[in-house]
Amino acid sequence: MAEVCTSVAVVTATADGRPHGATVGSLASLSLRPPMVTIALDQHSNLLARIRRSGRFGVNLLGAGQADAARAFASPAADRFAGVPWYPDDGLPRLRHAPGWLVCRTHRFVTGGDHVLLLGLVTRVAGSRTAAPLVHGRRTFGTHSAFTHGTHASLTDRIAAFAR
Numbered sequence: 421m422a423e424v425c426t427s428v429a430v431v432t433a434t435a436d437g438r439p440h441g442a443t444v445g446s447l448a449s450l451s452l453r454p455p456m457v458t459i460a461l462d463q464h465s466n467l468l469a470r471i472r473r474s475g476r477f478g479v480n481l482l483g484a485g486q487a488d489a490a491r492a493f494a495s496p497a498a499d500r501f502a503g504v505p506w507y508p509d510d511g512l513p514r515l516r517h518a519p520g521w522l523v524c525r526t527h528r529f530v531t532g533g534d535h536v537l538l539l540g541l542v543t544r545v546a547g548s549r550t551a552a553p554l555v556h557g558r559r560t561f562g563t564h565s566a567f568t569h570g571t572h573a574s575l576t577d578r579i580a581a582f583a584r
């Protein structure tokens with residue numbers, strides 16, 4: 421599966437008043453009406469435990485220049501938010517420089533082997549129209565070359581169009 425390029429997002433939750441976030445490459449579009457996405461999280465993921473408690477999560481779609489943030493939010497560091505500007509949006513941690521933002525409510529948790537497929541209802545979408553996305557393939561961060569020429573609608577624009 422390392423051959424399959426993915427988007428890169430930092431999924432966040434707030435639990436006990438504290439922010440939490442982890443890097444995911446498993447974000448996928450699920451439904452248009454209502455707008456829904458899925459994310460696969462390891463059964464032992466700390467983020468999953470927090471999302472189960474709060475019933476909500478945020479998705480920060482990372483931009484081409486944010487590989488360091490992707491690495492930070494995949495690391496065992498105690499405070500992954502140190503050095504990454506963020507603020508609360510709808511009560512969820514939003515990274516200041518991430519080009520895309522989804523607010524989601526949990527709909528269902530489906531166990532699949534050692535992961536859990538989280539089905540989320542998208543309640544809000546925001547983002548930049550022009551930023552190039554961060555892409556991950558063959559364990560390498562990069563971007564989609566067509567986006568760097570600015571000729572394609574961004575992922576968040578397309579999600580917003582579907583949600584209308």
Ligand SMILES: Cc1cc2nc3c(=O)[nH]c(=O)nc-3n(C[C@H](O)[C@H](O)[C@H](O)COP(=O)(O)O)c2cc1C
Pocket residue numbers: 428441442443444445446447460461462464465466467468490491493494495496556
């Ligand atoms: C590019 C990339 C994509 C990742 N995608 C996922 C994913 O989809 N699901 C997952 O459970 N972990 C994924 N990880 C690993 C988690 O970010 C990592 O295990 C993190 O420490 C989990 O944190 P948590 O225990 O606080 O949830 C990914 C890591 C990277 C670098």
